[in-house]
Amino acid sequence: MKPDVDLTAEKTGGVRGWLDRRYQLTPLFEFLRHKEVPIGSHWMGWYYLGGITMFFFIVQVITGVLLLMYYQPGEATAYESIRFLTTKVPFGWLIRSIHSWSAHLMIISLTLHMFSTMMLKAYRPPREMTWVSGYLLFLLTLGFGFSGYLLPWNKLAYFATTVGTNIVKSVPLLGNWLLQVLRGGQDVTINTLYRFFAAHVVILPLAFVGLIGLHLLLIQRQGMAPPLGERTAPRGMKFFPSFAMRDALLWLACLMALAALAVFLPYGPGIPGMDWELGEKADPLAPAYPGIKPEWYFLWEYQLLKEFPPHLFGLEGPQVCLLLIAVLFGIWAIIPWLDRRAYQDKPSPAFSDFGWAAILFLTYLTLMGWDIGARGISDELAALHNVARVCAWWTLAAGVVVIVVRYLRFEHRWFILTGAVLLQVALHGLAGVSYLLAGVISVAVAAVAIVISYATRSRAHSSDSR
C-alpha cells in the first residue's frame, strides 16, 4: 500500500521538516507569511483590542485552573476554601486578585473592542458572522461574570445573585420555570452554587472556546476589516512578525498592569460593583440588606429596571423593561443586516451616531446606578433627584464633547440619535420628567427628525438628478 505521505522525500531538515512531512505545514506557514493587517486612515490601536481581550481570557483560564485546585463548592467549604486560598496558600491571594482584575479588564477591553468594531463598521459583508460570533462571546462573558460572582459564597454575592436571578421571573409564561432552572429550586441555595459552578468552569468555557475558535478562524480566513471605503487599495502591515510582536508587547504590558493592580489594589479599585473583598459568609436566613447592587457592567440594566413603574400597558413593569432590553440586544445582534449603507461600503453616519447614542445611554444609566450625587443627602427622594441631576450634567458634558469632536475631527454631520439621548437625559435629569416619558418624547422627536432628514435629502437628491 502506498503511504499517504512520502516520508523519505527530504524537503527540509530539523523539526520543521519532520513536522512538515507529516502535517504539511508549508501552506499554513505560507499563508501566515503573506497575511497582512490593513493600514488605513484610522487608528491602528483598535485592531489590538481583540487580542488584548483574548489575553485576558487566557489569564482567566490559567488563574481559573489554579483556583480550581483549591476551590471546593459546598455549603461548608465554598467560602472556607476561598478564605484558605487567599490567606494561607502561597500566592493564593495573587491568583484570586489577578482572576478578578482580569475578569473586569476583559469585560472593559471586550466592550471597547465591540464598540470600535461597530464604529468602524467592520461588521459589514463579508464579516457579518464575525460580528455575530463576537456578540455571542460578549454574552458568554457576561455569563462568566454572573456565574463566577456567586462562587465565593459570601454575603454580597448571595444577595446580589438573589436579586439578579429574580429578574428572570418576569419572562412571560416561562418565568417561574426559568427561575427554578437557574436556581435549582425556588430560592438561591447551595444547589444554585453547584449550577453556577458547573456553568462557570465547564459549560461556559466549552462554549467560549468553541466560539472563540470560530471567531479567530473567520478573522484568519477573511483578514481584518479594512477601513470603510478603503477596500480596494489597502496598504498592509505584515501579521508576522510586525503585528504579532506588537500584540505580544501589549500582552506583556497588560501582564505588568495586572501584577501591579493585584499587589496594590488586591480587592479592586473600590468602585461599587468592582470590588471583591470576601467579607462575611453567605447566610440564607439573614435578611437582605438595602443597597445591593450588581457588578458595574449590569448596572445599566439594574437602573433601567428601577426606572420602570410596577405596571405598564397592562403588563408588569419589569416585563416591559425586559422586553425593551431584549429588543435592544436583538438590534445590536443584527446590526450588520440593518446598516444598508455600510453594506455598500459607503459611510453610514446614522449607525456611527447609533453607536455613540448607545454609549451615552449606557453612561447615564450606569452613572445613576452608582448613585453619583447622592452623598450627604438624607432624604431619599431629594437624593434621587440630585443623582439624576448630577449624572445628567456629566452625561450632557460628555455628549457635547463627543459631538464637537465628531464634528470637527471626523466631520460627522448626523447627530439625531445622540441628540435624542441627550434630550432624554436633560428632560429626566434637569427638567424632572419621568425617565420613560422623557424616553418616549425623545424617540418621537428623533423619529420626526429622521423623517424630515430623509425627506429633505431625497428632495435634494431628486432635484440633483433632474
Next chain:
Amino acid sequence: MLEAKGANGKPIVSAEDQAYFNGLNDNLRALLNDLVQKEVITRPEHLATLLGLQLRSQKMEVLLQNRCILCHTDSEAQSAETLFSVPTGSNKPAAHMNLKEIVEDTHFRRGLSCAGCHGGDPSADFGHDFVKEWPDKDRQKNRGWVVQFCARCHSDPKIMHEFNPSLPTDQLAKFESSPHGRTLLEQHDDRAPSCVSCHGVHGIRPAKDPQSKVYAQHVPETCGACHANAKTMAGFKLPDGSPLPTNQLAEYRDSVHGRALLVRGDLGAPACNTCHGNHAATPPGVTQVSRSCSLCHSANSSLFDGSKHKLAFDQHNWPECGKCHGNHAIAKTHDSMLATGPGQLCGDCHRQYAKDHPECIRTADYFHDTITQMDQARTKFIAVSEKLATKGLDVDPINNQLTELGDALKKSRTYVHSFSRNTFQQVAAPGEEAVKRTDTLVSQAGEEYKYRQIGLAVSIALIGILMLAMYLKLRQMEK
C-alpha cells in the same frame, strides 16, 4: 341586632366585630342570646361595645356573667360619670372607668370582678348604696385601710394558692416594716403610698406585663411620681437629719443603669426596686450597698471583699462600691479613675487617708499604666489590622490576638478591685503577651507586604527587559 345600620347607613356592629361574633363558641353565643332576650342588651350600639373588646372566650364568659359591667357599658342607661367606655381619641373616660383597663385587669381575668372588692351579687339586681359605704365610710381620708383590704387575699396563702401559687404572700409584712408602711400605717400620712399607688386601681396588671406600672422600665417613673416631687417629699428626712433629696430620678436616668434600662431597653439593668426592694423598699445601709451591687457585679464584689480596701472602708464606715462609683448617678467607669494625680479619684483619697502608704500610689499607677497601655495598643492595632486587610494581607492571626487582648483588658479592669498588684498581674500578663505577639504579627505582615512589592518590582523589571528586547528586535526586523 348584628345587622342593624346606623343613621349614616353603615352597620353599627362592624364587619370585624361580626366576624368575631361568628367565631365565638356555642356557649358564648347562647349567653349573648340570653342577655338579649332578658333585655339586658337592648341596643346594637351596646352589643358593638362588648364585641368590640374582642376578648378571648374565657374573658368574654366572665364579662357576660357580670351584670355590673353589662349595665355600666350601656351608654343610654348611664351618665358620663358612670359609663364604662373604651377611650377613643379625645373622648377620654374617667380613669377608673376605662372599660379596656377593667377587662385587662389581672383580677378580672381570674374571675374576680367588681363584686370581688365592692361586694353585692353581680348576677342579681341590687342597689348601689353599698358602694358608697364600702369598705369604709372614711375611705378617702385615711388610706391605710387599702393595704389591709388587699391583704385579705394577698396575705392569705390558701386563697392565693387558688389563683397563683407562685405569688408570695408576705407583701403586707414587708410593707409594714418599710418606711412607706410605717409612714402610712403608724403616722397616718396619706402621702405615703399604699398598694394602689404603685399597682393602680382598676386595670392592675402583673409586674411582667410591659403595660404595668411596676414593669421594670416603668418602675423609675412610678417611684419618681412621689420621690421626684419636692412638694410630696417636703418634710421627709434622711437618717442624718438632712432633707430627703428629690433628684434621684434625674440622676438615675443619666446613669449607666438608667441608660441601659430606659434607653437601651436592657431589662437586666437595675431599676429602683432592684437595690431598694419593692414592698419593703428601704435605702440600703452602708454595709448593704455592696450586697446590692454584688447581685450583678459579683466578680468585682468578691475581689473587693478579699482586698485591703474592705477593711479600710469598714473602718471609715464608707459604703463600699458607692464611695467611688456613687449611687443613683453611677457613671460609666473610665480608666482615668485609677489615675493618681491631683483631682483624681485614687490619688486624692490616698493622699488624704493613706499618706503612710506610698506603695499604694505606685500600685494604682501600675494599674493605670498597664490598662492604658493595653487599651492604646488595642486601639492602634485595630486600625493597623483594618489597614493591612485592605492591602489584602491575612489579618486573622492579628485579630485573634486582639480578641485575646480585649478579653485580658476586660478582666484586668475587673481585677483592679483586688487592689493587689500580684492578683492583677496574673490577668494582665496574657494581655501584655498578646500585645507583644500582635506587634510581631503586624511587623511580619508589613514584611510580607514589602516582599510582595519587591516581587512585583522584580517581575515588572523582567517583563520590561523582555519587552525592550522584543521592541528592539521588531525595529531591527522592520528596518
